[in-house]
Amino acid sequence: MIEAYTHTLLMIDLSRGAIETIPVPDELTRDFIGGKGFGAKLLYDRLSPGTSPYDPDNPLMFMTGPLTGTMAPAMRGCVVTKSPLTNTFLDSYFGGSFSPEIKYAGYDGIIITGKADKPVYIWIDDDRVEIRDAGRIWGTDALDSNEAIKKELGDDTVKIAGIGQAGENLVSYALICCEFNRQAGRGGAGAVMGSKNLKAVAVRGSNPVGVHDPKGFAEACKKAFKELEVSPDVEALREAGTASAVEYANETGLLPHRNYRNGTFEKASKLADKGQRKHLWMGSNACMGCPIRCSKIGAVRTGKYKGIVTDIVEYESAGLMGANLDISDVRAVAHLVKLCDRYGMDSMSTGTVIGFAMEACEKGLIPSPEGIELTFGNVAAAEFIIHAVAGREQGIGELLAKGVKEAAEEIGGEARDFAMHTKGLESPAWGPRGVSGMGLAYMTTDRGGCHQRGFPLAYELAGEWEDTPLDPLAPENKAKLVISLQNHSAGTDTLVKCDFGSFGISTDTYAELVSTATGRKTTARSILEAGERIWSLTRLFNIAQGLDTSQDTLPRRFISEPLPDGPSKGHMITEQDMAVMLQEYYKLRGWDAKGVPTADTLSKLNIEPDS
Ligand code: SF4
Incomplete structure (x- = not known):
């Protein structure tokens, strides 16, 4: 067959x-x-x-x-x-x-x-x-x-x-x-x-990939392309890539600025799509066979970094290597991101690590490297750190190559309070103090604090999800939302699809694609059930590797320092908010109070635990 x-x-x-x-x-x-x-x-x-x-x-x-x-x-x-x-x-x-x-x-x-x-x-x-x-x-x-x-x-x-x-x-x-x-x-x-x-x-490779039911598969593909075509979110991505999110994050007070101390940046528009176009973009680019074409590619046209050919400075890099470091010149940000790409370093983690180092230096916890002012806004300092980390140079390079969590442990004391990570993964460019469900998503993600395994903030800011009213600042009704999004994400990640595909393609259509491609009857429900199964399995794996509930938490800054600006000024996610959301989350997942999947849950999900 x-x-x-x-x-x-x-x-x-x-x-x-x-x-x-x-x-x-x-x-x-x-x-x-x-x-x-x-x-x-x-x-x-x-x-x-x-x-x-x-x-x-x-x-x-x-x-x-x-x-x-x-x-x-x-x-x-x-x-x-x-x-x-x-x-x-x-x-x-x-x-x-x-x-x-x-x-x-x-x-x-x-x-x-x-x-x-x-x-x-x-x-x-x-x-x-x-x-x-x-x-x-x-x-x-x-x-x-x-x-x-x-x-x-x-x-x-x-x-x-x-x-x-x-x-x-x-x-x-x-x-x-x-x-x-x-x-x-x-x-x-x-x-x-x-x-x-x-x-x-x-x-x-030279072997074409066959499908079980070519006619049915072609119909399902047609449906998927159509769903992408009519989606306004996809249209926005095609037009401007993810950089358009800079303005949205800034207006909603979620944009990290100066190592997440603030949620807005007065020069944010320079990092957004329109600001980038002045200096960078030439055309669209896409992964193989993708009609969304979110990627914008071009050359820096003006200034000191003229001539660098680069991909778009996508939202996360604009947020973490730009706004978070108080750098508004998008050409300089493109240069820093390109350096990371060449060395093969995650520009998101790198931006957060540099922000941490700048604050640690400002507070006198680490010295500035010789000849460098390790201060916010200093592009040369950011570039220095990138070279030092990639080469694992003695001193600051060696310290920061371990990531923000270990670096903070090594420095000790107050440094832990502004080390922005969950379970060691440096925080994404969406500060959660004005959207508590986003905080819960970070606390419970299987690979550490990540925005891609569930992105509830869009529903929180819209004020409802499936007819349930949502107060973005409150802990109520967040656990069910986050679980639903995580199951969807894990289920559709089994297809190895792009997150942006889900902006248009429905789970029913994904199921139809899988059924006709493989001959194995698949439904939206079975994809979501696979997602739920995987989520409990990765939890079991993490527990076996030493994880416990104390790590289902947020960086101290998000739970001890109220936001100083933006629409949610004065708000933070309190320890009590965290506890309320987490216990509801564990219960709805069928995990015990310590976050361990129960025997009943494993049996229901058809998971054989290691003895
Ligand atoms: S697959 Fe995803 S990342 Fe690649 S071009 Fe399409 S939308 Fe962009």
Whole structure:
């Protein structure tokens, strides 16, 4: 029977140089669908409690979904591993065309374990797989090494996922770069790759992906494209990318400014889409087969950084590398983000780390590096830190390469009060003090404080969700909303779709796509149930790795310092608000008061816990 799964996983053990394929167990496709689900189940089954993220046993898994490589719109790629930043489950997503190429080569996923005894890269050409020497390109940045590998292979259409110097040097928030401008950014998957002495994975595939019911699938695709076409949110993304959110965040008082002390920035408009257009944009760009085309690409046209060719400064980078550091010149922000891309460092975490260092220096807790004024607004200081961290230079580079949580622990005392992270993952560019449900989402996300596993703030600010009135500042009615959004996110992340696809495509249409592509009857309900199952499974994994309820919390600034500006001026999320939301959340999830899934819940979700 022709269908969209290949039912094959490629396993590569770098310690032994062993390469083999194994069939995908039926249980995986039945209960976990693909992407995040496959990764969560495999990680839970394979990794012993307490294993270091840098242990060769920690698998680095590139996973596809059942729709990857088909005509279904707005699909991406997925990496799953244990995070060195949080010591929890990590799934991180990237666009481009690397992931479809895995499918074309004949695999539903690639699982890499072990550690090579010298730098290597992996070359996958359909069923021919080689582990090749990467000594010549070790020490090069993520973009140069991509070009060098293509040159060596004599094919510039090969798709490559690789790391820069930050991954090689085990910077805890190093990313994996896929092609020119797509990154699996959050959580440090690039450092796990570096710990395996693995510079890159290059893939070329020649097998088309079939579908079970071509006519039905074409109809479902037509429906999905239509839903995207008529969505006003998609239209806004196509027009302006995510940078248009800068004005929205500023008006609602959620934009981080000066290490999140404030929620507004008087020069925010310079960082928004219109401000960027004056200096940067030339055209739109898209991941393979995506009609949304949220990505804007171009060159800096004026000033000191003229000539840098770069992707749009998307919202999170504009917020964290711009407003949060009191930098309003978008050309300078583009320069800083491009440096991060080249070194292979998450620009979100980097922006938060630099903001933390600037405040620590202002408070006299760390010294300014020699010859540098480590102050807010100083572009040269931000650039200095990026170079120092990527190179893991003694002193401030070494300190900040560990991420904001560990850096604050090392500095000690007051530094912990303004270390902006949850479970070690640096906070996103949406301060939650005016939207308590967003705070609950950060507290409970499986990979640390993240805005992409549930984004309740839009409903909170609109004042209702499914006919339930919502007060953005109050703790009531937030748990049910957050759980519903998280289940949807985890369920659809099994398809390895782009978050922005969900701005238009309904869950019913996703289900129709999966049913017709795979021949396995899938409904919106079964996708959401898979999401609920995965959420409790990643919770079990995190608990086994040492997580407890004390880490379901927020940075101290959000719970001890009222917002000084914006529409929610004077508000914060109190300890009591947190406790109320969290206990309701645990109860509705079927977890006990300590946040542990109960035996009944596991049985209902068909999860076999490790004994
Ligand atoms: S919406 Fe943007 S990030 Fe998502 S798949 Fe399309 S181009 Fe890629």
